[in-house]
Amino acid sequence: VVTVGKRTFVTNFKRLCDTLNRDPRLVLRFLLKELGASGNIEGDAAVIYGAAARKIVKELIDVFVKNYVVCPVCGSPDTILTREERKLMQLKCTACGATTPVKPF
Structure with missing residues (x-):
């Protein structure tokens, strides 16, 4: 920086x-x-x-x-950030399979 x-x-x-x-x-x-x-x-x-x-x-x-x-369930950085509908964002972990809603920005 x-x-x-x-x-x-x-x-x-x-x-x-x-x-x-x-x-x-x-x-x-x-x-x-x-x-x-x-x-x-x-x-x-x-x-x-x-x-x-x-x-x-x-x-x-x-x-x-x-x-x-980072996945809040297992701590893995192997995740995919998706956007459902217009505003709902989700973090999908490819390591443990957890799906967690995250605050949209």
């Missing part, structure tokens, strides 16, 4: 999202909503318009992982 002027770059964003098995647009939408900022994806980096503290961005990524990646 690097801040240059009034823009914050998450330089390894694409690799991070690949590791989490999540769509980069989804992860960025979560970060932007939590930060109350705007931004986009440029190449492999996420660009947040506004100076966001490195610590806060890292904490938000940890929150995303805890709430939208």
Whole structure:
């Protein structure tokens, strides 16, 4: 995470999202909503318009992982995030088979 002027770059964003098995647009939408900022994806980096503290961005990524990646039943990161109907989001674990509703964003 690097801040240059009034823009914050998450330089390894694409690799991070690949590791989490999540769509980069989804992860960025979560970060932007939590930060109350705007931004986009440029190449492999996420660009947040506004100076966001490195610590806060890292904490938000940890929150995303805890709430939208790791299975709350078995602790496995092998999950799929699905959206049922228009707003209901569910975390489906491929390891234990649990399906858990999660807060939409």
